[in-house]
Each structure stands twice: as structure tokens, then as C-alpha cells.
Amino acid sequence: MPAAVIRIATFAVLLALGAAAHAQAPAASATRTSARAPVAPPPTIDVWPVRDNIYMLVGAGGNTTVQVGPDGMLVVDTKLAVGGEALLAALRKISNAPIRYVVNTHHHGDHVGGNAVIASAGTTVAGGNVSGTIGDASKGAAVIAQENVLARMVASMPQPAFTAWPTDTFIDGHKDLYFNGEAVQILYQPKAHTDSDSMVFFRKSDVIATGDVFTTTGYPVLLPNDGGSIQGVIAALNRIIDLTVPADKQEGGTMVIPGHGRLSDEADVVEYRDMVTIIRDRVKSMVAMRMTLQQVQAAQPTRDYDARYGATTGFWTTAQFVEAVYRNLMEEKNGG
Ligand SMILES: [Zn+2]
Secondary structure (H helix, E strand, C coil), rough: CCCHHHHHHHHHHHHHHHCHCCCCCCHEEEEEHHCCCCCCCCCCCCEEECCEEEEECCCCCCEEEEEECCCEEEECCCHHHHHHHHHHHHHHCCCCCCCCEEEEEEECHHHHHHHHHHHHHCCCCCCCCCCCCCCCCHCCCCEEEEEEHHHHHHCCCCCCCHHHCEEEEEECCCCCCCCECEEEEEEEEEECCCCCCCEECCCCEEEEECCCCCCCCCCCCCCCCCCCHHHHHHHHHHHHHHHHHCCHHHHCCCCCEEECCCCCCHHHHHHHHHHHHHHHHHHHHHCCCCCCHHHHHHCCCCHHHHHCCCCCCCCCCHHHHHHHHHHHHHHHHHHC
16 A cells, blocks of 8 residues: 555545544655555654653554553553554664563544554463464453543444453552552543543653653544543643643653653643633633524634644644634533
């Protein structure tokens, strides 16, 4: 399949997921590439060392975070299904250590798509099977997620393979692991980007993988029927700010790996939190003035941020964002 076709196929998958706001722009590459290549090249995945034994893997969907050491490998998010094999190859370039855990930050297909490939290539700490076992989830790596990830994957059509499903779910609060000499906390964030969000805090390395409650690429994505909310996103951003500690001159310190976009620190999250909070407050005051959605859209409550975060095309436009915030706040006002 030519590169253009696979790019478009990726785009179609994202369309179905409603996650294209997070995707690399496929249109430009589609016009640039021709039909000369008989075999599609694998999606490009870049490996960025973050700190000590933590890596950030960029491309083919949401960002992936990897922690590796004597106990094996822990992988946070597995990108699009089309990127699963490329992700596995990228992991193997970092280390041949056994993949022990996969953690999913939420249920979207650009974060869980490679689960089957990655989990099947791994082994549980207790199970001790040979690496590379296919088709037997009990012998693969454990897949940890908040229980709504499993519920939403099971309910989705087409249903992902059984080997992709979380094997180890938790309900509220958090789940703790001690892995590679480090406390790892999986922190549930209710009703944020979705109703299945968790952040992963590597306490010794001082790195947080946030999933899509924080991205550097656009406004918060609050798709209808995903169970997210603007207030939940702000709560999640404030929690990241609580957990992060900056180094000198408010730079560096705790590193923050967003769901999409570039490696960040506390100052980046503060800037984003302020932006989201200001827009929320503007829309809230418009709701209090009983403005209709049409009037709120006309008033352009995001105008000064649109050059940086806005979109007029694609899956998650500025108008969709404003509408989601408006509907959330209307529900809140009406006691919903
Ligand atoms: Zn998402």
C-alpha cells in the first residue's frame, strides 16, 4: 500500500475515533507522496529520553511513555492500532527487557490501539511465560486501566481483540505499583477529557504522563458521550500543578509528558490551565447573562487564544470546544 493510502487510512481511523485534533496533519503528506512505493513504510516513531530510565515515544497516535529497568518495561499508552508493530520495534531499540505492564490513560483508539501487539509481546511478573506469546492474554503483560476503559472498549464497535482489553482495572482513587525501584502511581481523574482518564506519576524519576487531560496541541477535547467535562479538565490540570515542582526560575523540575504534543514542565501546564480557566469563566459569565449558544459563539470567548490553540477544520474545532463548554456549564447551572 502506498504511503499516501496508509496515511489516509490512519486519518480514517482517527475520524472514526473523533481524535483527529490530536493527529499529525495527513493532508499535506497525502498530496506530497505518490503511488510509487509498493509497501507502506511503518509509521515513524521518535524516541526521546526524558530522564533516567524514562522515555517519551512520539508519533502514530498519542504519546507513549516507557519506564525500563531490572524488573522489565512499563509502557503507558500504545498509540493507534496501525502503529502497534512500529511501537514494539521502537521499544526493542530501547531495551530487550520483558514488557511487564501496559497502562492506558483512557479508552481512545490513539492510546490503546497497539495494546494487543504490546501486551502479547510481554509477560506478567507472576506469569513468567516466554516473550512473544501471541493470542493468550493470561500470558501477556498486565494491562492496567480505570474500569471505564474496559467498559468502553467492550462496548465499542468494532470491538477490539480480547488481547487488547485491560486485565487489571481499578475503580476510583488510584492504583500503586512499585516497579524498577520506583513508586508508580496511576491517578484517576473523574469526568475530565473522558470518564476513563488516569495520569501516571513516576515518583522517583519525577515525571508525569498525563494522557489527554493535558495536550500542547489544541483546546481540551470533550467529545459528546465520552463523559468528560470542562470542570474535570481544570481539576486535572490543577492536580498536575499540585504534583509538579519547578526547578530554578520556574523552569524544569518535574517533567510532564502530555497526551499529544511536546515535553513540558509546570510552567507550560500553568499557562494552559490559565487559558482553559479564563475561557471557562468567560463562557460562564455569558451563561449567567442567559446568552444563547449562538450568541456565545458570536462573542468569540476564545478569540485571543485561537492563533495558538484554535482550529476551524478537523475533528475538534474551536466552535465544537465552545459548544462543549457552553453545554457543560448550562447543565451545571440547571443543576445537572
Ligand atoms: Zn483522547
